[in-house]
Amino acid sequence: MLNQIFALTWKELKIFFKDLGAVALIFLQPFMFIVVMSTAMSGMFRAPEDQPIPILVVNEDAGQVAAAVVRQLGETAGFTVETTWEGQPLDLARAEALIVAGKRNLVLHFPADFSAALENALDAADVATTTVRLIADPATPGQVIAPIQGTVQGLIERNALTALAPRGLDYLFQAIAPDTPRERQQQFRDRAGLALADGFLGGAEGRLPVALERAAPSAMPIRQFPDTYQQNVPGYTIYGIFWIVSALAGAVLVERRDGTFRRLLAAPLPRGVMLFGKLAPYYLINLAQLAVMFGASSLLFGMKLGDSPAGLIVVCLAAAAAATGLGVLVAGLARTEAQIGGLTTLLLLTVSALGGCFVPRFTMPEWLRTAGLITPHAWALDAFQDLFVRGYGLAEVLPKVGVLGLFALAFFAIGVWRFRFE
Amino acid sequence: MSDPILIADDLHKSYGRIQAVRGVSLTIARGELFGLLGPNGAGKTTLISLLTGLIPPTQGRIVVAGRDLAHAAQAVKARVGLVPQDLALYPTLSARDNLAFFGRIYGLTGRRLRERVEAVLQIVGLADRADDAIQTYSGGMKRRINLAAGLLHEPEVLFLDEPTVGVDPQSRNAIFESVAALNRAGMTVIYTTHYMEEAERLCQRVAIMDGGRIIALDTPAALIRSLGEGLIRVGLPAGHLEQVAGQIGRVAAVKQVTRRDGLLHIEALRPQEALLELLDLTNRLDVRITSLEILEANLETVFLHLTGKRLRD
Numbered sequence: 001m002l003n004q005i006f007a008l009t010w011k012e013l014k015i016f017f018k019d020l021g022a023v024a025l026i027f028l029q030p031f032m033f034i035v036v037m038s039t040a041m042s043g044m045f046r047a048p049e050d051q052p053i054p055i056l057v058v059n060e061d062a063g064q065v066a067a068a069v070v071r072q073l074g075e076t077a078g079f080t081v082e083t084t085w086e087g088q089p090l091d092l093a094r095a096e097a098l099i100v101a102g103k104r105n106l107v108l109h110f111p112a113d114f115s116a117a118l119e120n121a122l123d124a125a126d127v128a129t130t131t132v133r134l135i136a137d138p139a140t141p142g143q144v145i146a147p148i149q150g151t152v153q154g155l156i157e158r159n160a161l162t163a164l165a166p167r168g169l170d171y172l173f174q175a176i177a178p179d180t181p182r183e184r185q186q187q188f189r190d191r192a193g194l195a196l197a198d199g200f201l202g203g204a205e206g207r208l209p210v211a212l213e214r215a216a217p218s219a220m221p222i223r224q225f226p227d228t229y230q231q232n233v234p235g236y237t238i239y240g241i242f243w244i245v246s247a248l249a250g251a252v253l254v255e256r257r258d259g260t261f262r263r264l265l266a267a268p269l270p271r272g273v274m275l276f277g278k279l280a281p282y283y284l285i286n287l288a289q290l291a292v293m294f295g296a297s298s299l300l301f302g303m304k305l306g307d308s309p310a311g312l313i314v315v316c317l318a319a320a321a322a323a324t325g326l327g328v329l330v331a332g333l334a335r336t337e338a339q340i341g342g343l344t345t346l347l348l349l350t351v352s353a354l355g356g357c358f359v360p361r362f363t364m365p366e367w368l369r370t371a372g373l374i375t376p377h378a379w380a381l382d383a384f385q386d387l388f389v390r391g392y393g394l395a396e397v398l399p400k401v402g403v404l405g406l407f408a409l410a411f412f413a414i415g416v417w418r419f420r421f422e
Numbered sequence: 423m424s425d426p427i428l429i430a431d432d433l434h435k436s437y438g439r440i441q442a443v444r445g446v447s448l449t450i451a452r453g454e455l456f457g458l459l460g461p462n463g464a465g466k467t468t469l470i471s472l473l474t475g476l477i478p479p480t481q482g483r484i485v486v487a488g489r490d491l492a493h494a495a496q497a498v499k500a501r502v503g504l505v506p507q508d509l510a511l512y513p514t515l516s517a518r519d520n521l522a523f524f525g526r527i528y529g530l531t532g533r534r535l536r537e538r539v540e541a542v543l544q545i546v547g548l549a550d551r552a553d554d555a556i557q558t559y560s561g562g563m564k565r566r567i568n569l570a571a572g573l574l575h576e577p578e579v580l581f582l583d584e585p586t587v588g589v590d591p592q593s594r595n596a597i598f599e600s601v602a603a604l605n606r607a608g609m610t611v612i613y614t615t616h617y618m619e620e621a622e623r624l625c626q627r628v629a630i631m632d633g634g635r636i637i638a639l640d641t642p643a644a645l646i647r648s649l650g651e652g653l654i655r656v657g658l659p660a661g662h663l664e665q666v667a668g669q670i671g672r673v674a675a676v677k678q679v680t681r682r683d684g685l686l687h688i689e690a691l692r693p694q695e696a697l698l699e700l701l702d703l704t705n706r707l708d709v710r711i712t713s714l715e716i717l718e719a720n721l722e723t724v725f726l727h728l729t730g731k732r733l734r735d
Contacts, residue, residue, distance in 0.1 A: 258511070259511075
């Protein structure tokens with residue numbers, strides 16, 4: 001029996017690796033996804049100062065408040081302020097034209113009445129609103145705009161407060177301590193101004209009393225935050241290994257069509273052994289895919305593979321089992337090449353997307369996140385992220401490995417039940 | 423019959439409402455070269471599938487080399503070889519790789535495997551092309567490797583399902599020579615075909631199959647003799663069939679007359695004499711002959727006589 005299984009496996013591997021198209025699909029396609037998407041998204045995972053976002057600034061205001069905001073924005077890590085273009089000062093029309101031409105995505109525009117509106121705010125009976133506009137290409141995702149908007153909002157509020165503070169203090173003294181000597185009022189005003197300008201949220205000098213930093217939960221023992229490869233490689237690798245469904249189901253169909261299936265059925269070869277011998281080589285190919293994807297990403301891009309080799313091996317074994325099990329299921333259901341193509345495309349793209357291989361599941365609506373749990377992809381991806389990104393080990397990933405094992409068993413059982421031997 | 427190697431008893435196989443095999447019983451002796459003759463769709467391949475254990479019968483029993491196929495399938499399959507009608511080879515692999523793979527499936531390993539691969543390549547005369555991919559072979563060469571794969575494990579019983587379909591004459595003769603040589607060496611061969619001349623040339627006994635049933639079984643000579651020396655098929659107006667049949671049946675040169683599908687089948691001991699008597703009779707009775715066919719006595723004519731159909735319609 002072992003000799004038969006080895007013969008079936010070796011034969012299948014020889015046939016598979018003679019088909020360069022299949023080899024390219026299984027190994028090259030997911031790897032290209034990894035390279036392109038990881039590189040494209042690398043900016044999202046670097047420290048802000050490594051890839052600052054350029055913002056065009058058109059400041060039509062003659063006062064000091066807008067100038068302060070622009071200066072502080074330029075000093076903030078993660079932003080590059082541009083007030084000229086090709087040596088010429090920017091105006092609004094030119095800045096908007098640069099967005100239309102696709103050369104920049106963002107313009108920050110201060111109107112001419114910005115500072116005046118702030119100064120008059122305390123005097124006027126009706127407060128007139130002045131509008132600072134963050135002009136963006138409509139195609140820019142909201143997730144990119146929102147943090148920029150928040151930063152600019154914070155700087156505007158701080159500087160507005162700083163600008164208004166002396167006037168506020170004047171009112172305060174007039175209202176509650178009109179007899180305070182002018183020199184004392186001025187000292188108080190200067191001290192307050194320094195405190196506001198030098199910053200609760202940073203400034204040019206002085207020790208910061210408050211700092212904001214990114215952290216992970218204490219239960220997740222990571223030493224450094226993940227890079228673009230640790231975030232993207234698992235997703236595209238899982239997407240890639242499920243392409244084995246197409247290869248396996250197609251191989252079964254070809255075996256039927258070419259008549260070799262009939263010859264094997266006439267041989268002293270138990271049906272279970274025949275199926276297992278058909279499955280085994282594709283399981284090995286899956287494991288090779290995982291080794292190549294993770295190995296190449298580690299060697300070429302320095303991707304960290306976590307601190308638990310045992311956990312990594314176990315998750316790989318379980319993920320590959322789920323993928324090849326799904327191949328048996330499709331082989332049992334499909335009768336023609338067209339059916340295999342249709343089922344495979346439907347399953348691989350839809351389920352991969354639902355499982356979070358392309359878009360992180362946390363960005364999805366709640367109901368879609370829950371729906372994703374019916375996919376083996378979501379469990380495999382989560383397990384790999386436990387190892388690579390969250391610093392977990394074998395014990396923490398075992399429950400997810402168990403779920404993947406159940407997927408594999410269910411797929412295999414249904415596939416065998418539906419498999420047509422006659 | 424000496425030492426039966428295969429016994430099939432009342433075999434039936436149905437696919438829903440379609441009865442592919444209906445009540446087939448036969449016994450094949452060890453060392454016999456047995457033919458299964460019939461047109462496409464007669465049930466030959468289904469019967470072969472039953473006898474080789476590919477599919478279970480709906481009803482009936484099969485015993486091969488003393489073992490009941492239903493209870494000892496793996497043991498029976500180890501003793502049986504199948505050369506399927508469709509080429510059952512992996513086209514991107516070489517002949518040697520194909521044979522080595524199938525040999526391993528039958529339990530051959532190491533030196534024994536290598537010896538058998540070389541031996542069957544010699545039998546089919548393709549040792550010099552053994553390392554070329556099957557997809558580079560001609561149709562005839564593929565058929566020969568298809569045969570070789572069925573011989574690797576030296577089966578006691580070899581089933582050949584239409585082994586010469588689409589094959590050039592040279593390869594066809596090579597296959598005939600191989601089959602005959604294997605049989606002379608003691609292998610029991612069951613050979614299905616829809617070519618009468620193959621059955622007549624090779625087989626010691628022939629079962630004629632149609633509509634899932636065996637309609638005749640005997641040596642080719644006996645089957646042909648049953649027709650006399652020839653068959654005359656004559657078409658007459660419906661109202662005159664009985665009259666002519668009754669009178670021509672009394673002619674000495676006629677063995678037997680039967681009606682089939684609106685024609686008279688006249689089995690003639692002396693075809694020429696029988697024909698002259700028929701023409702004289704129809705002239706006397708003023709009966710118009712609507713069709714007339716004179717057929718040499720062979721298996722094809724036997725099939726036509728028994729079924730009203732031709733082997734290669």
